[in-house]
Structures are given as C-alpha cells and as structure tokens.
Amino acid sequence: xxxxxxxxxxxxxxVAAQTLxxxxxxxxxxxxxxxxxxxxxxxxxxxxxxxxxxxxITGTILASGSTADDGSFALTADLSLVxxxxxxxxxxxxxxxxxxxxxxxxxxxxxxxLFSPLLPVLLPPPALDVGTLTALPILxxxxxGNAFNLLDxxxxxxxxxxxxxxxxxxxxxxxxxxxxxxxxxYTSGNGAYIGADDGYDDAVILHELGHVIHNLYSESDNPGGxxxxxxxxxxxxLSFGEGYAxxxxxxxxxxxxxxxLYMDASGSAQTGSDQLRARLETVTPYxxxxxxxxxxxxxxxxxxxxxxxxxxxxxxxxxxxxxxxxSTVVDGHSPQKAWWDVFVGPVNSASNLTxxxxxxxxxxxxxxxxxxxxxxxxxxxxxxxxxxxVQEPDNDLASxxxxxxxxxxxxxxxxxxxxxxxxxxxxxxxxxDWYSVPLVKGDVxxxxxxxxxxxxxxxxxxxxxxxxxxxxxxxxxxxxxxxxGRNAKVEDFAITKTGAWACRVRTVNSVRRYGRYDVxxxxxxxxxxxxxxxxxxxxxxxxxxxxxAQLDVIxxxxxxxxxxxxxxxxxxxxxxxxxxxxxxxxPPGVAASSVLHVQLVVSDSLGAEAPPAEVQVTVSPAGGPxxxxxxxxxxxxxxxxxxxxxxxxxxxxxxLPSSDFALHASGCLPLQPCTLxxxxxxxxxxxxxxxxxxxxxxxxxxxTSATGEVLLPVTLPGDPLLCGLTIYTQLFVPGDPGALxxxxxxQTGYLALTFGS
Amino acid sequence: MRATFVVxxxxxxxxxxxxxxxxxxxxxxxxxxxxPLAVEVTPRGTGAGPIVTLDVAVRPxxxxxxxxxxxxxxxxxxxxxxQVEQAAAAGRGEVTEATVELAVPxxxxxxSATLVVAGVFHGQDEQGAATDERVEVRRTTSWxxxxxxxxxxxxxxxxxxxxxxxxxxxxAQRAGR
Numbered sequence: 001x002x003x004x005x006x007x008x009x010x011x012x013x014x015v016a017a018q019t020l021x022x023x024x025x026x027x028x029x030x031x032x033x034x035x036x037x038x039x040x041x042x043x044x045x046x047x048x049x050x051x052x053x054x055x056x057i058t059g060t061i062l063a064s065g066s067t068a069d070d071g072s073f074a075l076t077a078d079l080s081l082v083x084x085x086x087x088x089x090x091x092x093x094x095x096x097x098x099x100x101x102x103x104x105x106x107x108x109x110x111x112x113x114l115f116s117p118l119l120p121v122l123l124p125p126p127a128l129d130v131g132t133l134t135a136l137p138i139l140x141x142x143x144x145g146n147a148f149n150l151l152d153x154x155x156x157x158x159x160x161x162x163x164x165x166x167x168x169x170x171x172x173x174x175x176x177x178x179x180x181x182x183x184x185x186y187t188s189g190n191g192a193y194i195g196a197d198d199g200y201d202d203a204v205i206l207h208e209l210g211h212v213i214h215n216l217y218s219e220s221d222n223p224g225g226x227x228x229x230x231x232x233x234x235x236x237x238l239s240f241g242e243g244y245a246x247x248x249x250x251x252x253x254x255x256x257x258x259x260x261l262y263m264d265a266s267g268s269a270q271t272g273s274d275q276l277r278a279r280l281e282t283v284t285p286y287x288x289x290x291x292x293x294x295x296x297x298x299x300x301x302x303x304x305x306x307x308x309x310x311x312x313x314x315x316x317x318x319x320x321x322x323x324x325x326x327s328t329v330v331d332g333h334s335p336q337k338a339w340w341d342v343f344v345g346p347v348n349s350a351s352n353l354t355x356x357x358x359x360x361x362x363x364x365x366x367x368x369x370x371x372x373x374x375x376x377x378x379x380x381x382x383x384x385x386x387x388x389x390v391q392e393p394d395n396d397l398a399s400x401x402x403x404x405x406x407x408x409x410x411x412x413x414x415x416x417x418x419x420x421x422x423x424x425x426x427x428x429x430x431x432x433d434w435y436s437v438p439l440v441k442g443d444v445x446x447x448x449x450x451x452x453x454x455x456x457x458x459x460x461x462x463x464x465x466x467x468x469x470x471x472x473x474x475x476x477x478x479x480x481x482x483x484x485g486r487n488a489k490v491e492d493f494a495i496t497k498t499g500a501w502a503c504r505v506r507t508v509n510s511v512r513r514y515g516r517y518d519v520x521x522x523x524x525x526x527x528x529x530x531x532x533x534x535x536x537x538x539x540x541x542x543x544x545x546x547x548x549a550q551l552d553v554i555x556x557x558x559x560x561x562x563x564x565x566x567x568x569x570x571x572x573x574x575x576x577x578x579x580x581x582x583x584x585x586x587p588p589g590v591a592a593s594s595v596l597h598v599q600l601v602v603s604d605s606l607g608a609e610a611p612p613a614e615v616q617v618t619v620s621p622a623g624g625p626x627x628x629x630x631x632x633x634x635x636x637x638x639x640x641x642x643x644x645x646x647x648x649x650x651x652x653x654x655x656l657p658s659s660d661f662a663l664h665a666s667g668c669l670p671l672q673p674c675t676l677x678x679x680x681x682x683x684x685x686x687x688x689x690x691x692x693x694x695x696x697x698x699x700x701x702x703x704t705s706a707t708g709e710v711l712l713p714v715t716l717p718g719d720p721l722l723c724g725l726t727i728y729t730q731l732f733v734p735g736d737p738g739a740l741x742x743x744x745x746x747q748t749g750y751l752a753l754t755f756g757s
Numbered sequence: 758m759r760a761t762f763v764v765x766x767x768x769x770x771x772x773x774x775x776x777x778x779x780x781x782x783x784x785x786x787x788x789x790x791x792x793p794l795a796v797e798v799t800p801r802g803t804g805a806g807p808i809v810t811l812d813v814a815v816r817p818x819x820x821x822x823x824x825x826x827x828x829x830x831x832x833x834x835x836x837x838x839x840q841v842e843q844a845a846a847a848g849r850g851e852v853t854e855a856t857v858e859l860a861v862p863x864x865x866x867x868x869s870a871t872l873v874v875a876g877v878f879h880g881q882d883e884q885g886a887a888t889d890e891r892v893e894v895r896r897t898t899s900w901x902x903x904x905x906x907x908x909x910x911x912x913x914x915x916x917x918x919x920x921x922x923x924x925x926x927x928x929a930q931r932a933g934r
C-alpha cells in the first residue's frame with residue numbers, strides 16, 4: 001500500500017511537472033575612473049549569459065536559456081522525478097539567440113560558471129524563484145578579476161558593433177576572452193588574453209577586444225611587441241593597430257555614456273593605483289607630446305575625434321574640440337557609421353595598414369561628400385598633416401621653390417610630403433618637394449631634413465630622402481641617411497659650380513608615404529664671389545689700329561686670404577698685353593671705325609667668379625693699306641756668348657708705310673762681325689749646339705758696335721702686297737769665345753714680324 | 758533578509774587549478790599600452806631555479822623628473838644579490854641596467870618576482886596646463902602557474918552534452934521565494 005501511494009505521488013508529480021524557474025544573476029564589479037579604482041564595488045547584472053537548470057543529483061540539464069538585460073532569467077523545466085536542482089550560469093552567450101557568441105575561459109580553455117546552491121524539490125511547484133546569484137571576484141595570486149566582468153565587456157563590445165550606430169552582423173567566430181594570462185594582456189586572432197592583473201581593467205579589456213574586432217571585421221598589419229604611450233616614433237603599422245584598439249575601447253565607452261579613457265591600474269589594489277591613463281578627448285596628460293601618425297595615442301585620439309560629439313562625456317561638456325560633430329552627416333551616414341564603413345572597406349583591403357589608409361579610405365569612400373574641412377580639422381589636432389604644404393605645387397625642377405642657404409640655425413618649417421591634384425585631394429602618395437638653392441663655387445654646405453621643430457621624439461612618421469642636382473640639372477648625390485633618426489643629410493658637400501643648385505625631398509618608403517619635415521641648406525663654409533667695384537675702363541677709349549688702350553678694373557673679395565684672377569678676353573679681335581687688374585689692349589686692324597668689346601671675368605682662389613663685365617674701345621683705321629694690324633712676336637731661345645745670351649727686339653711695329661721701324665740687338669760681343677738671318681718660314685733646326693729658327697732666305701752681314709749692339713733701321717713702303725706677310729729673323733754672332741759649338745756662335749731668339757697698318 | 762554564502766559544496770570533485778612542475782621562467786610579453794618607461798627583465802638562460810639571474814634595463818621614453826624601481830617578491834623567492842630598490846636615470850633615452858640574483862622554489866609552487874618601475878613626468882592637457890603625472894610599469898617573472906582561488910568542477914556542456922570541467926566562480930546568493 002505504501003509502495004502504491006509512492007507510485008501515485010510520482011505519477012502526480014509527473015503530470016504537474018512544468019515549473020517556471022526564475023532568478024537573477026549579477027556580478028561584483030570594481031568601479032574605476034581617471035584616478036584609478038574608486039573603492040566602490042557596484043553589483044551589475046550578468047546579461048545574455050547562458051543559464052541551465054540542472055538536476056542536482058545526476059547533473060543533467062533540464063532547461064537552458066539566457067539572462068535578460070537586468071540579469072533575470074525564467075526557464076520552464078520538467079522537475080518530475082527531480083529531487084534537487086541547481087542553476088548554472090556560464091560565462092558564455094551561446095544560447096542568446098542570434099547574438100554574437102562571447103565566451104570567457106581560462107587560458108587552458110576551461111569555462112567559468114556560476115552555480116546556485118542545491119535546491120531540494122519535494123513537490124514540483126508551478127514556480128520556483130532561486131533568488132539572486134552574485135558572482136564574486138576571483139583571485140589570481142594577489143590580482144582580482146571576475147569572469148563575468150570580462151563577459152560583460154565582451155557583450156558590450158558585441159552590442160556596440162550590432163547597435164544601430166554600426167549595424168554590423170555578428171561574426172561567425174566566437175569572441176573569446178581568456179583570463180588569467182600569466183604573460184600579460186595581448187590578443188591573438190579572435191582571442192583576447194587578459195593579464196592576471198587586468199581582470200577588472202575595463203579599458204585594457206576593451207583595448208584587447210578592439211584588436212579582436214580589428215581581426216574579425218577588418219585586417220591588421222600590427223607587428224605587435226612592447227609599446228608605450230609617449231612614443232611618437234613607432235612603426236606606423238604598430239601605431240595604427242594599437243591606436244585603433246585604444247580608440248575602439250573609447251568608442252565603446254562613449255556609446256555606454258562614459259568618458260572615453262584609457263586606464264590601467266594595479267589588479268591587487270582597491271583604490272587609486274593607476275599605472276597608465278589618458279583622456280582620449282583632451283589627450284591628457286600627453287597633449288604636448290602625442291603627435292603624428294607614428295604615435296599610437298595620437299592615432300587613438302584622432303580616430304576618436306572622428307566620432308565623438310558635443311554630448312560626449314568629457315572635460316568640455318556641450319562642446320566638441322573638432323569640427324566633426326555628432327550631427328555631421330557623411331554621405332548619409334553618421335560619423336560612427338561612416339568610419340566603420342571605411343574600417344571594413346578600404347582599411348580592410350590595405351596592405352601595411354597605417355593611418356594613411358584611414359585618410360585615403362575616407363576620401364575615396366566619400367569622394368562625393370567628404371567633409372574635407374572637418375576631416376582635416378580632426379587630423380590637424382594631433383598634427384597628422386596629410387595634405388599639401390603651402391608651397392605646393394613644387395613637384396619638379398621647373399617649379400622649385402627658392403631655399404637660400406643659411407649660416408644660422410634657421411630651418412624652413414612645416415613641409416609635408418603630400419600632393420594630389422584630385423578632388424578631394426587623395427591619395428597624396430609620391431610627392432616631391434623641389435627647392436632651388438643659389439650657391440657659389442667654393443661653398444661647402446649641408447643639405448638636411450629634420451623632424452618637425454627638431455622634435456626629439458620624431459612627432460611624424462616621415463622618412464625623407466634628399467637628392468642634390470647641379471645647376472645643369474644633373475643628379476649629383478642622393479641619400480636617405482646621414483640625418484638624425486630617419487632624416488636625410490648630405491654633409492660637407494663642396495660646391496663646384498656657381499649657380500642655382502636644386503634639392504629634392506621625397507620618400508622612398510612605401511609605408512611612411514606621408515608626413516612632416518623641416519629642411520635647410522646650411523653653410524659649413526661660405527665663399528663669396530669677387531665684386532667689381534670700379535670699371536672696367538679703357539684709357540683712351542678711342543684709338544686707331546696703331547695705338548693701344550689701357551684697361552683697368554678694381555675688384556674686391558670679402559673672404560680673407562683670397563687672391564683674385566682677371567681673365568680679359570677680346571671678343572672682337574685684338575690682343576691683351578700683360579695680366580692682372582691693368583692690361584694693354586692692342587687692337588686688331590679694322591676697315592672702318594668699330595666698337596670692340598673686351599670681356600672681363602674676375603675670379604677668386606676657389607674659382608668663384610664675379611658676373612662677367614665688358615669694356616668697349618672704339619678703334620679706327622690708321623690710314624695704311626692693310627686691314628690687318630702689324631705685330632711683333634718674340635719666340636725661341638737664344639744661345640749664350642761671352643756676355644750672355646744676346647737679345648733681338650723691334651723698335652715700333654712694322655707698319656706699312658713707316659720709317660721708324662728698326663731691329664735692335666744687344667748683349668753681343670763688341671765689334672764683331674755678325675749675320676742677321678731673314679726667312680719666310682720658321683724652321684727651328686739644330687745649329688752649332690743652338691737653333692736656327694728662320695729659313696735662311698736672306699743673310700745680312702753686320703758688325704756689332706763697341707757697346708755690343710746692332711741697330712738696323714728699315715724703311716717700310718706702303719705696298720699692300722706686304723700686308724699680312726710674316727717674316728722671321730734671328731741674329732748670329734760667330735767667333736764668340738764664350739759660346740759653345742764648333743763655330744762658337746752666340747745666338748738670339750727669333751722675332752716674327754707681321755706687316756700691317 | 759539577505760543570506761549570503763560562498764558555495765563550497767558542489768557536485769563532483771573539486772580541484773584547484775594548480776601549478777605544473779617547475780618550468781623555465783615566464784616573462785611578460787603583453788601588448789597592452791605601457792607607461793612611457795621601456796622596461797626589460799631578461800632571465801639568463803632558461804631562468805629555471807633554484808638560482809636565477811635577471812638582467813634589468815630601464816629607459817624612459819619621455820623625459821622624467823624621477824625614476825625608481827623596486828622588486829616585489831612572492832613568498833619563497835629570496836633576493837641573493839642586487840638591490841631591492843634603486844633609482845634610475847630620468848633622462849629621455851638614458852638606460853639604467855642592473856642585475857639581481859634570486860633563489861626561487863623548484864617544487865612547482867607558483868612564485869613570482871615583479872619589478873615595479875615608477876616615474877614622474879611633466880604632463881600636459883590640451884589647454885597646455887601642466888600636471889605631474891606618475892606612471893608605473895610592472896614586469897613579472899614567474900615560475901609555475903598562479904593558482905586560481907576557484908575550484909574546477911565537472912559539468913555537462915550545454916552545447917555538446919559532453920562531460921567537461923568548469924571553473925566554479927565564487928558565488929553569493931540572496932534567497933528567492
């Protein structure tokens with residue numbers, strides 16, 4: 001009978017077995033703000049988590065579902081034949097409909113679960129409230145964490161991505177969080193590995209989840225490795241990857257109605273204990289340092305400025321510090337959605353992804369409605385100058401911009417490598433900045449670039465290359481080395497030509513395509529060209545062909561120790577007698593009165609030249625039958641006698657006609673017979689250990705005077721047949737006991753006499 | 758009325774996540790942003806006990822007003838040689854190096870040596886207002902795995918129905934009706 005009653009009881013229970021099991025799940029959070037842990041431990045709902053009603057004896061699952069936004073759950077379970085039950089809440093969103101799956105496990109892939117106490121079930125009630133379950137912190141060593149805080153961060157991220165702001169579909173991959181990771185926080189693929197001491201560091205968790213979102217929805221080229229705030233000289237691929245992750249965490253906080261912060265505090269402390277922090281809107285405390293696309297915080301804050309607004313929770317309530325407002329509509333989209341589409345579009349397909357692609361991608365995707373001024377304002381704040389500088393276009397030698405060399409510390413500032421002729425102006429790849437540099441032969445200069453404002457920490461991703469061209473446009477040298485960091489420097493370059501040299505600044509780095517730089521050409525040694533302060537002048541400035549003019553100039557050089565050279569060049573014939581600042585101009589023959597030009601170039605010891613100068617001389621015919629001028633030119637070498645080497649010269653020019661022309665020899669043995677050889681050809685034969693220069697066409701016997709001289713006056717007729725005729729003459733004095741050779745001849749050099757007017 | 762208790766009685770056998778046998782030293786390789794202090798802690802060789810030598814290099818990324826470090830040693834780790842606390846060069850890019858010698862457990866227990874490097878620099882907000890900003894970098898070298906203060910318990914996987922283990926999170930309950 002008793003057995004039958006028990007059977008009836010079981011039967012009755014099975015008939016009325018459906019029980020609504022309800023309850024609520026929450027977790028103990030650890031509140032933080034810009035100053036670290038606040039000391040408050042608020043309790044927050046566990047949302048979207050898998051909930052199971054479990055047979056307390058067998059462990060079988062009786063019902064499953066998910067927690068709601070307030071952490072509550074309500075599951076209908078068949079509790080017939082169940083003597084006790086337990087509720088288990090997994091750190092997993094697998095059962096939450098079409099929502100993104102988020103899962104929290106240990107590094108060894110063991111999932112975290114929260115268990116209720118065992119609840120006895122004597123008779124299945126229609127409803128059973130198991131109360132409120134609270135997940136308490138777990139210690140890893142001395143560091144606190146909470147799997148359900150990690151789950152909540154993952155859920156927040158997934159909700160943000162799925163929100164109307166973005167509207168992205170869930171990833172087919174599970175968004176994984178692992179804790180505690182003994183080697184510090186990092187990300188691999190779809191897994192965010194959270195360091196033991198970061199279990200409650202929401203900003204760190206969101207940063208790592210930002211990497212996961214980057215991996216799942218776009219593509220990262222982040223090389224990874226240790227990195228720090230305050231470093232503006234990172235690999236641009238790293239600064240973008242890390243900057244994006246920090247930005248993403250800030251975007252989620254913004255969406256949650258919180259101030260966008262990065263804050264990392266000690267996992268074992270209860271209050272304060274911040275190790276690293278930053279405000280993404282004001283860049284505090286790195287506002288004076290975080291500049292350029294090679295700075296991860298500058299990247300994060302720039303991306304954040306794209307989508308924050310006046311209503312953002314920050315230090316400037318009601319206003320935004322950039323022109324891209326929350327109300328801005330970009331091609332029909334909010335800035336949030338506009339950026340996301342760039343992120344999953346052009347950024348996704350980029351190789352060696354940097355901020356360059358964020359800029360290019362935005363302008364490519366929204367070419368019809370780019371909001372360029374707003375975009376430029378956002379990028380300007382952290383000095384990501386992805387636009388042309390004020391001197392563009394200067395993209396070839398013809399459009400080179402004047403860049404005078406300097407002796408002091410002056411640099412030409414704020415140049416950018418960026419140029420596009422398109423509208424909107426992107427991409428700006430391949431810019432060349434050309435500079436024209438007037439230099440003087442003998443100068444020694446440095447061609448150099450530097451980081452903007454001589455920043456020790458780069459403040460730019462720019463990697464410059466310098467080419468130097470001579471005044472003829474020939475490439476002389478090119479380098480991307482020699483300067484500080486990634487800057488280029490052509491050092492102690494000796495200038496070999498005076499003129500407009502050219503300097504081209506560009507980059508050959510395909511990753512660091514854009515950026516800022518300063519440039520200068522600096523004198524190591526400056527050489528000044530000579531300056532003509534007076535002249536050149538001709539005295540007299542009007543002569544006939546039988547006269548000469550004296551040419552004079554006065555030039556100076558401010559460089560100490562320089563010796564000046566004077567190159568006089570008759571441009572219209574004639575010749576220059578002498579050298580230096582004062583010379584004699586001997587005119588050519590002229591048929592009619594003519595203005596003849598003589599050019600003067602004054603140069604210094606290093607070859608630097610003053611601009612060429614000219615002097616004019618008016619030359620008139622002298623009245624003779626010839627067009628050509630008469631001339632006397634001495635040549636050859638003599639042979640010594642007892643009194644040395646005798647000399648032969650001319651008194652006056654062999655003008656036709658003239659009566660004052662004479663040949664005159666001196667230094668001969670006195671009262672000695674001698675022979676004047678006259679010929680029409682210059683032979684230069686060896687003779688008596690000396691030379692016979694003229695062909696011996698006419699031999700004239702003479703006697704030297706008591707003073708050892710010979711004077712032979714010659715009257716020249718006005719016969720035009722003689723015009724231009726050149727004859728050669730040389731004097732021989734045989735029998736000189738001081739002379740060598742069998743015939744003991746003392747010999748003069750020769751004279752070439754050209755007859756003219 | 759609030760009734761709170763920590764769940765201790767769980768179905769099945771409770772296991773602690775415990776450290777494996779002593780392994781070579783494990784050092785931070787995280788990629789989260791760090792404070793502007795480049796800190797390297799490098800074990801010589803495999804870094805396995807019982808005597809371990811750690812080389813330290815600290816380099817401020819920004820100009821600091823002051824930089825100092827201290828070692829935080831877990832129970833079982835003994836400093837044999839070197840300084841527990843030390844000041845470092847504060848200039849940007851200046852490297853300070855040091856070496857410590859530690860005795861560490863070899864019985865598989867979790868042990869750690871954390872170098873805590875702190876610095877102060879002149880920070881700035883967007884309006885140019887100056888602030889003295891304290892930053893800190895912690896570099897932990899550990900032996901074994903840190904035990905979680907939570908038991909492993911058997912459970913049925915809700916997705917596959919398979920027997921698995923899960924980490925039982927410490928819990929409190931406020932009773933329902």
